Amino acid sequence: MSLRQRLLIFCGIVLLAALLTALLAPFVVRHGLHAWLWWAARREGLSVQIARIDAPFLQPVTLERVHVAPAAVQGRLVDLQAQRVTLDLSFRGWLFGHKTRLLHAVTVEHLRGKVQQGIKPAGGKLDWRNLQRLLPDAFRFDDVDLDVTTAATAFAFRGVHLSASEIESGKFFAHQIFIASPILRKSFTDLRGATSWEGNRLTIAGLALAPGLDLEALTVDLSRLPKRQLGLEFELDTFGGTLRASFEGQGGGPKFNVVLTGSAANISLAQISSAAGLLEPLTGSVRASQFTFRGNPGEFLDATASIWIELSDFSWRARRGDHLVFGATYYSRRLQVEQLYVQQRPNELTVNGELLWPKQRSAWTALRFRGQINAKIPDANAFAQLFGAPPGDFAGALNASGEINSIDPAAHGQLAFRGEGLRWRGVALDSLGGTLTLEGSDATLNDLEIRHANDFVRGHGSASLAGAHGYSARLTGAINDLGDYAPLLPAAWRSDRIGGGVTFDWSGDGTAQAHSGTLQLFAHGLQLPVAPLRAPLDVTLEGTYSPQDIFFRTFKLADERLSLGGFLMLGRNFIELQSLEFTLDGVPRANGTVFLPLSAARWWRTGSVFAALDNQQKFDVDLKVEQLDLAAVAAALGEKSTITGTLAGKLAAYGPLPALQLTTAWQLQNLGPATVPNDLDFELRGEGGSVEGNLRATFGASAPVVIRATLPLQLSKKRLADRSYVKRDERFSAALDFPALFLAAMPEKLRPLHANGGIVSGHVDYSGTLFAPKIEGAMQLLGLKISPPAPWPELANLSAELRVGNKAAEIVSWQFEVGGWPLRGNGSLTTAPPFFMLTLFPEAETLSLANLPASGSEISAIRLLGEGIPGTAPILRRAAVRGKAGAAAFSLTTTTDEGQTTLFSNPAAKVTAGPLLLEVAPPSL
Numbered sequence: 001m002s003l004r005q006r007l008l009i010f011c012g013i014v015l016l017a018a019l020l021t022a023l024l025a026p027f028v029v030r031h032g033l034h035a036w037l038w039w040a041a042r043r044e045g046l047s048v049q050i051a052r053i054d055a056p057f058l059q060p061v062t063l064e065r066v067h068v069a070p071a072a073v074q075g076r077l078v079d080l081q082a083q084r085v086t087l088d089l090s091f092r093g094w095l096f097g098h099k100t101r102l103l104h105a106v107t108v109e110h111l112r113g114k115v116q117q118g119i120k121p122a123g124g125k126l127d128w129r130n131l132q133r134l135l136p137d138a139f140r141f142d143d144v145d146l147d148v149t150t151a152a153t154a155f156a157f158r159g160v161h162l163s164a165s166e167i168e169s170g171k172f173f174a175h176q177i178f179i180a181s182p183i184l185r186k187s188f189t190d191l192r193g194a195t196s197w198e199g200n201r202l203t204i205a206g207l208a209l210a211p212g213l214d215l216e217a218l219t220v221d222l223s224r225l226p227k228r229q230l231g232l233e234f235e236l237d238t239f240g241g242t243l244r245a246s247f248e249g250q251g252g253g254p255k256f257n258v259v260l261t262g263s264a265a266n267i268s269l270a271q272i273s274s275a276a277g278l279l280e281p282l283t284g285s286v287r288a289s290q291f292t293f294r295g296n297p298g299e300f301l302d303a304t305a306s307i308w309i310e311l312s313d314f315s316w317r318a319r320r321g322d323h324l325v326f327g328a329t330y331y332s333r334r335l336q337v338e339q340l341y342v343q344q345r346p347n348e349l350t351v352n353g354e355l356l357w358p359k360q361r362s363a364w365t366a367l368r369f370r371g372q373i374n375a376k377i378p379d380a381n382a383f384a385q386l387f388g389a390p391p392g393d394f395a396g397a398l399n400a401s402g403e404i405n406s407i408d409p410a411a412h413g414q415l416a417f418r419g420e421g422l423r424w425r426g427v428a429l430d431s432l433g434g435t436l437t438l439e440g441s442d443a444t445l446n447d448l449e450i451r452h453a454n455d456f457v458r459g460h461g462s463a464s465l466a467g468a469h470g471y472s473a474r475l476t477g478a479i480n481d482l483g484d485y486a487p488l489l490p491a492a493w494r495s496d497r498i499g500g501g502v503t504f505d506w507s508g509d510g511t512a513q514a515h516s517g518t519l520q521l522f523a524h525g526l527q528l529p530v531a532p533l534r535a536p537l538d539v540t541l542e543g544t545y546s547p548q549d550i551f552f553r554t555f556k557l558a559d560e561r562l563s564l565g566g567f568l569m570l571g572r573n574f575i576e577l578q579s580l581e582f583t584l585d586g587v588p589r590a591n592g593t594v595f596l597p598l599s600a601a602r603w604w605r606t607g608s609v610f611a612a613l614d615n616q617q618k619f620d621v622d623l624k625v626e627q628l629d630l631a632a633v634a635a636a637l638g639e640k641s642t643i644t645g646t647l648a649g650k651l652a653a654y655g656p657l658p659a660l661q662l663t664t665a666w667q668l669q670n671l672g673p674a675t676v677p678n679d680l681d682f683e684l685r686g687e688g689g690s691v692e693g694n695l696r697a698t699f700g701a702s703a704p705v706v707i708r709a710t711l712p713l714q715l716s717k718k719r720l721a722d723r724s725y726v727k728r729d730e731r732f733s734a735a736l737d738f739p740a741l742f743l744a745a746m747p748e749k750l751r752p753l754h755a756n757g758g759i760v761s762g763h764v765d766y767s768g769t770l771f772a773p774k775i776e777g778a779m780q781l782l783g784l785k786i787s788p789p790a791p792w793p794e795l796a797n798l799s800a801e802l803r804v805g806n807k808a809a810e811i812v813s814w815q816f817e818v819g820g821w822p823l824r825g826n827g828s829l830t831t832a833p834p835f836f837m838l839t840l841f842p843e844a845e846t847l848s849l850a851n852l853p854a855s856g857s858e859i860s861a862i863r864l865l866g867e868g869i870p871g872t873a874p875i876l877r878r879a880a881v882r883g884k885a886g887a888a889a890f891s892l893t894t895t896t897d898e899g900q901t902t903l904f905s906n907p908a909a910k911v912t913a914g915p916l917l918l919e920v921a922p923p924s925l
Contacts, residue, residue, distance in 0.1 A: 046070065046078060060088040060105070068113075080113035088136075103136035114147040135200055135222060138165035153181040164197035171195060172204050199223050212239045212271060221248075241267035241286065257296050264289040269314070284314035284321075301357060305330045308338075318385045320344060333357040337371075344386060346378045356407065370407045373415065375400040380422060396422035396429070404438050406465065413438040425487040428452060441466035445473075455479045472509035478502070482526070496529030500536060508545075516546045535559060535638025548572065561585055561636040570600045573614040580623075584632060592623035597657070610721040619660060621653040643749075645671040649682075657715050662686040674747040676700035689713055689727075700745030709734035709766075728770035736764045736777075743784065758784030764804055777804040784816075789888065791861040791905050791916070793818050807831050814840070818864045821920050823847065834885045841878055848873035849894065850917035855901045858913035859892070868919030874898050875921055892916075 037048050051065035063085040070078060088104035144160035159175025172193040179186050193207040193215075200223040207215040214237045221231030232247040245262035269282040287310045295303025308327040314320070323343040329336045333356065340351040353371025377383045377398040384394040402415030419432035434448035441464050448459040461473025479485070483499040501524050508517025523539040537559050543552035549571040556565035566580040575596045582590035597617030603609060627648050634641040649666030668680040677700065684693045695707040712730040719725040726732070743755045752760075762779030784798035800814040808830045815824035827840040848868050853859060874896035883890030889906040903916060 077116035083110035106139040111144045164195040239268040239271040260293040370405040468511040474507040500526035595620035703739040734766040838881045847876040848921040860913035861915040
């Protein structure tokens with residue numbers, strides 16, 4: 001074969017290859033790019049949907065309607081949509097070099113979406129080298145609307161246009177950038193600037209954020225992505241001053257480390273806070289400031305940081321400071337405060353020192369520190385306001401000076417403080433002072449004294465900062481009238497009567513694990529706004545304490561009429577009151593012994609009796625009450641009496657809660673207020689998971705009301721807390737007999753249905769289990785007069801007959817009068833405790849609806865107007881009331897020939913409500 005033939009064949013092969021490449025390239029590029037995007041997104045826990053890919057030969061690739069969304073199994077909060085993305089690929093970079101860019105240019109049009117921080121990416125580690133290779137030579141974003149949300153801050157970008165190129169300057173425009181945070185809420189509009197894209201560094205410059213606030217340059221450094229480093233620098237020219245900061249983050253490894261440095265000088269706080277939209281504006285100026293941070297933000301104690309800031313004429317809210325200087329350095333777990341200086345007119349405070357922070361968490365007494373303090377505060381009110389106290393809370397002068405050093409092998413130091421003419425919330429302190437001395441491992445407090453007129457508190461003590469931290473201290477005091485100190489008490493107490501005098505003496509020594517002490521407290525005429533201390537009482541407490549218990553050998557509350565006393569012991573898991581005796585008007589009325597397996601400390605801490613109960617400890621209660629006048633007790637305690645009567649009985653309980661043995665019997669005579677005598681006898685016996693109870697009540701001339709019940713119980717802390725102490729799968733029985741009960745003879749608080757008169761009689765039996773209860777019985781109502789709360793009308797001469805079965809009662813007949821108009825009918829009552837539904841069927845065509853509010857309306861009253869006009873209003877066929885026992889809110893569904901309407905009533909809700917008007921339907925002609 002000749003050379004010419006060979007050359008022709010080679011040229012043909014090249015032409016064929018070029019032709020095949022031109023024909024196949026669009027298909028290969030389109031499907032290859034789609035597969036690569038799907039794979040890359042899946043590694044990051046995302047999904048990519050593309051409506052169409054156009055890949056013409058040797059032309060930019062266009063992606064139509066691109067949607068980046070969270071993958072179904074990852075739940076990531078990233079959602080981006082772009083109308084069109086144009087990629088100018090660099091095939092030379094894809095085929096021939098690892099250091100060559102893969103993209104010539106990128107254009108994104110109409111980008112919309114949101115990004116929320118806090119969801120960790122899924123998949124493998126990010127390839128930082130390929131990420132840098134994806135950076136293009138030029139890029140352009142047209143019409144971007146993006147929401148970015150972090151844990152505490154939200155950013156909204158609207159109408160953003162950004163372009164940059166390595167061969168020419170680009171442009172930046174944003175119609176609106178909005179920032180919202182707990183302390184900052186600001187919107188920047190119509191921002192314009194120039195961009196530079198050089199060496200993988202994007203710079204946006206010349207942004208006029210607000211009058212007097214210019215962003216000279218913001219640089220995002222992406223040049224060190226292969227080293228897993230990202231940089232950010234910005235410079236603000238603001239109100240006569242400058243603020244510069246740089247941030248460098250390095251990731252990819254097990255830890256994310258940052259380097260943050262910055263400086264500021266001559267910045268007006270008033271102008272910058274106004275421009276930034278701070279909700280609490282600042283005034284003053286930052287004369288100079290420098291700050292650095294190096295390390296992992298999540299491991300601050302192992303990082304290195306420093307700060308120096310000097311403020312002049314500072315104010316924020318009511319805080320004022322003429323000159324503030326703070327400088328500190330943190331390194332190698334050592335915090336060194338070079339200077340803390342506060343100068344506020346005549347007030348001056350200077351503090352410096354250092355603190356060594358251990359790697360293992362320890363108590364504050366084990367921290368090694370050195371510090372010096374020198375404070376001269378002639379105006380305590382202004383100085384306290386600087387640290388957040390309300391204006392007027394403090395007054396007077398306070399001086400403190402000294403040095404404490406526990407870093408040196410021989411610890412030493414002394415700190416003395418004195419106050420003159422101090423006032424706190426209007427309470428004057430004639431003197432305040434003390435001295436703290438450190439020598440070796442011992443800290444001593446001497447000469448502590450707080451005095452107001454003849455009232456005083458004095459104390460002294462010492463503690464060891466090493467070993468088991470042993471201590472020894474004593475505190476004594478006397479207060480003539482607690483009312484003088486009412487402004488210092490919680491705000492909820494200040495409006496009520498507070499008074500009485502108190503003297504106390506406390507001393508103690510030991511360690512946290514083994515300590516003991518004594519306490520004596522005597523109060524005369526003590527009044528506090530809590531029961532039972534609203535009336536003046538004398539209180540006596542004398543006792544000792546140890547880690548195991550607190551024992552008051554004298555515990556007594558008394559006034560002119562009553563006295564309660566005994567021996568009180570508070571243990572770790574029990575409360576015991578021995579030799580309890582209660583007298584009223586000089587006559588013993590109650591005595592006994594009470595042992596409860598309750599932790600007083602846990603009860604105080606959690607506020608829950610059930611959490612404080614100990615299932616293993618045993619109850620031991622033996623209590624007897626004789627002819628106790630309830631109204632007299634309330635009067636002696638200064639409480640308003642809502643219940644009267646004479647109580648007598650006894651209570652005996654023994655054993656742990658799951659096997660508690662209980663016997664009790666009580667008699668309450670003349671419970672009232674009531675117009676006629678009454679008598680209530682109650683007995684209860686419980687043992688072995690079962691309880692039997694009997695109640696016999698007699699009201700005036702009524703036949704006795706008798707209730708008998710037997711319930712299977714399973715007692716424990718958990719079941720008491722969730723109210724599941726009755727065994728639902730075991731049988732129980734109960735019976736209620738009321739042969740003839742005159743409602744007018746009952747105390748008003750016990751009368752059912754707000755009845756003022758009439759007779760109720762009947763018998764009801766309960767049996768079965770709680771899951772499948774069986775209820776049988778009958779009930780009759782005769783001549784009742786009922787005055788229920790709004791919106792119900794008053795009913796007179798109410799009579800009804802009910803047959804009870806299971807969870808429903810058939811109302812065989814009912815009749816009553818409303819405004820002198822007699823009505824009658826039948827109905828039913830069904831229950832699913834605590835909910836009920838009462839359905840009434842008026843006698844055929846006896847009631848009509850004069851006006852009917854729209855379905856869903858609130859009603860304020862139900863009224864009967866009288867006889868209506870024939871044919872003008874729909875006839876009421878049925879009325880159904882649904883509600884919850886004990887709750888005032890309910891729904892009322894009325895049914896007529898024209899359909900159903902449901903109305904609501906909730907007296908507690910502040911809504912516009914109208915009346916529901918009824919009429920007596922005239923007889924048909």
